[in-house]
Amino acid sequence: MSVKVTRRKFLQTASLAAASIPLAKVVAAETGFVKNPFTPPGSFTGTQTVTGGVCEMCFWRCQLVGKVRDKKLVKLEGNPKSIDNGKSICARGNAGIKLLYDPDRLKFPLKNVGERGKPVWKQISWEEALDECGARLKAVQEKYGSHDIAMFPHGASAKYPMDFFEKVVGTHNVSEASFFQCRGIRDSAYMATFSVPPDESVDMANARAILLIGCHFGENVHVSHVKAYLKGLENGAKLVVVDPRYSASAAKSHIWVQIKPGTDTAFLLAVMNYLVEKDKYDKQFVAAHCVGFSQFKHGISHASLDWAARICDVPARQIQEVAELLAANAPNVSIHPGRHVSWYGNDFQRVRAQACLTAILGAIGVKGGFVKPKGVKVKAISWPKGEHGGEHNLRLLADLHHYSPPGTPTELIRDACISGKPYPIKGCVIWGQNPMQTIPNQQKTVAALKQMDFVMCVDIMPTDITMYADILLPEPCYLEKYDFIKTGTQWNFADKHQQYIAPRMPLVDAMFERRDGVWIMNEIAKRMGYEDKIPVASLEEKINKELAAVNLSIEQLKKEEGIHIQDGKDPYGVAEDLEVLLYSEDLEENGYPPIPTYIPVEEAPQGYSRLVYGRAPVHTFNRSQNNVWLHQAMPVNPVWLNDEIAGKMGLKEGDEVGLVNSDGITSSSRTVVKVTPGIRKDTVYMAHGYGSRNPLLTVGANAGVDDQELITRLAIDPETGCNGMRNNFVKLVKDGKVLDIPA
Amino acid sequence: MEKPSSPPAMADIFRFLAQSMRYPTAEWLNDHFWSVLLSFLDELQWHEEREALIGAKAGAADFLEDVQVEYTRLFINAIPHVAAAPYASVHSRGDGTLYGAIAEQTKKFYREKGFALVKENDLPDHIVYELEFSGLLAKDDPEGQKIFLTTLFTPWFEIFRGRVLEEAHHPYYKVVVNLIDFFTREEL
Helix, strand or coil: CCCCCCHHHHHHHCCCCEEEEEEHHCCCCCEEEEEEECCCCCCCCCCCEEEEECCCCCCCCCCEEEECCCCEEEEEECCCCCCCCCCCCCCHHCCHHHHHHHCCCCCCCCCCEEEEEECCCCEHHHHHHHHHHHHHCCCCCCCCCHHHHHEECCHHHHHHHHHHHHHHHHHCCEHHHHHHHHHHHHHHHHHHHCCCCCCCCHHHHHHEEEEEEEEEECCCCCCHHHHHHHHHHHHEEEEEEEECCCCHHHHHHCCCECCCCCCHHHHHHHHHHHHHHHCCHHHHHHHHHHHHHHHHHHHHCCCCCCHHHHHCCCHHHHHHHHHHHHHHHHHCEEECCCCCCCCCCCCCHHHHHHHHHHHHCCCCCCCCCCCCCCCCCCCCCCCCCCCCCCCCCCHHHHHHCCCCCCCCHHHHHHHHHHCCCCCCEHHHHHHHHHHHCCCHHHHHHHHHHHHHCEEEEEECCCCHHHCCCCCCCCCCCCCCCCEEEEEEEEECCCCEEEEEECCCCCCCCCCCCCCCCCHHHHHHHHHHCCHHCCCCCCCHHHHHHHHHHHCCHHHHHHCCCCCCCCCCCCCCCCCCCCCCCCCCCCHHHCCCCCCCCCCCCCCCCCCCEEEECCCCCCHHHHHHCCCCHHHEEECCCCCCEEHHHHHCCCCCCEEEEEEEEECCCCHHHHCCEEEEECCCEEEEEEEEECCCCCCCCCCCCCCCCCCHCCCCCCCCCCCCCCCEEECCCCEEEEEEECCCCCC | CCCCCCCCCCHHHHHHHHHHHCCCCCCCCCCHHHHHHHHHHHHHHHHHHHHHHHHHHHHCCCCHHHHHHHHHHHHHCCCCCCCCCCCCCCCCCCCCCCCHHHHHHHHHHHHCEEEECCCCCCCCCCCHHHHHHHHHHHHHHHHHHHHHHHHHHHHHHHHHHHHHHHEEECCEEEEEEEEHHHHCCCCC
């Protein structure tokens, strides 16, 4: 632009005579301002503390307070009244502010006027967005049936919409990543063994010994859980860590079992067999509560120390040492059930072995053992459940996965989408989940989405999956809305028994045109003809109704600084009717091993190494990868490579590499090598949740490598239908050259 | 039809510029707005820009949607990413996030001049607010306007404008940011 007329001259001479109308007539009559007499400094109220925050940077949900200055959230802290996390929050919790004010966040309803996968977005009104969602979902429902809508939910805000689609619309095709790609196997395996979903309910703070199978606390930070773990260590608990990698927990361990990946069940069987053979199990507990001990004893009798040592590639004497240590400290032993357990496709058996080991050590209901906290229950208000029958339930039709967590195994849904059999699935609702980074084999996910008649996403960030949406709707984040009611007890059972109730309340108002899940779902439900089924008019009403059941209200909680605390109950003790199925007839009848059984997994091909993944302390998988503070704390996910192997490959610390898997899939981005003796020679490791390929994420796009992109070989846990994701093998790529890994 | 006759007031010009940076809808991006915009360019002798706009409109199957897509891509959410977030805080004195220090300073400046946002929770440093505010000061407090523009607006707008000129596919926003630059740069 060259200046041909100066501003001064323009203002003196311009008439805009050629315009059809005066300038003042084409601008809005009102501005965004009001007259507001200036209040001089001195009367300014300064920073206020707003209570009622419940974190969702991860799903542990610590209680927060916000420091708010002139409507702006300037700092997050733990709520001092909390008996859970207390004043402490983790790095991710602190960085929530940067999520709140992330310029990449979704702000308005968007419509894709391009194609799925290569979207061209334009902002549209809520009215238009909701009309389109309602009409197109209804069209799918009328053309194909309710079961032809699939839903992929995740997080607290997705529960109400999930219930709508399951209970009212009547589709079984709902698949939560938190179950099918994470902890569902654990819950199902413990339920099948002693009828209790375990959560992470081990009394580590008061344990004499702690056994972690793959858990890496310190890298996986859940504040009150880590407090209990560290209190246990501080009190002198012996720590055993079974992990192919020298994790943060391994660094604190008394015994580090550097196990060969995929063989943990063999290790656990050998420990149990040793305890049984040496009469070092809890005979009294077994006699009182365990079913099928003789079959169990016989069934694991092959699992000698030497047998396991060969399979697990660890010394027999170390397995013996672990067994002796557990026996010496029983029953005050925390056999941690794990959290993310969908590893190899043989995981139900491993987790069941953990449950059985807990039982034969008598470590249930005792100090230091498996102890369920006695918190208060607050029942969620939700949609009325209609009668929909099971004739379209893919799992029942396939007669598979009889110990599936709630919902339908993801693979069954995705396969039906692609094949159209046993019926087509043509509508898809994705709410808070990023299946591109939660479900292995991304090509299949893309194929499933591309054949849909309609795809809608609701999220707070433009994650990878949102690139496949036709309509993309923005939600407020956890700092801007009412939501989930967190309940629990004091973190250390040695302290006074207390219970708490802490509903999530907004610390600041929602910005832009973000709308909460209850409002969005209700508006779509109206447009699908279900207005008469709507259970609550607003999220606030929902929370108030739920609180009313325990004689509380939002108003009361505000008076109580966000957390209601009341007397609790002693969590210790064993129910008289507790029954532990060491041998399960039910499992046998359904065609599964009735006692825990080691099922070998595929070995790495020559030149490849097994890819395992885990958590970084500053990230919650892909949910936090665009957070500027967290990104600066750990911008990429280094690939851990054994130092001897690195030497043979000519690689050194910090070298930039890509990865290629045994199916020929090459990572879209690169990362750096971490050379360390702290990983087995046959294994490489990286933190999960990096390398997003959605360029809408200014910070997170292509930062590090997306491990999920390399997980193309599918393993399905037969009992549960959950994915196993550590059966993929990789080579490294440096300067365009593919390098064999000489394990 | 009411015809313009006298030179436009700066207050109206700033409101026009603010209007130009709102999300485009048929309600305001209509023939009247278009004719005023072209008149501006005509009298400024920005002939190339004028032709580019006329050409873009004439060649468009749906001109409004083209501008909406461009607005969304540049200023809301888009690929390759939000090319030019229209907030001071993203570009100036911070780490690229919203509601940084400059946003608070801007809000404070509004307050000191006796103004507040109608939607008090909105981000105060959006370009539309800043242009509207400049328009409010233009008539009665030109000195205040000058201070606002030089200390709080121009430093980030320079960066923002550069991003728009680099990233824009459609001529409309290139023309608009150049118009804003023309009416806010002191030396002109």
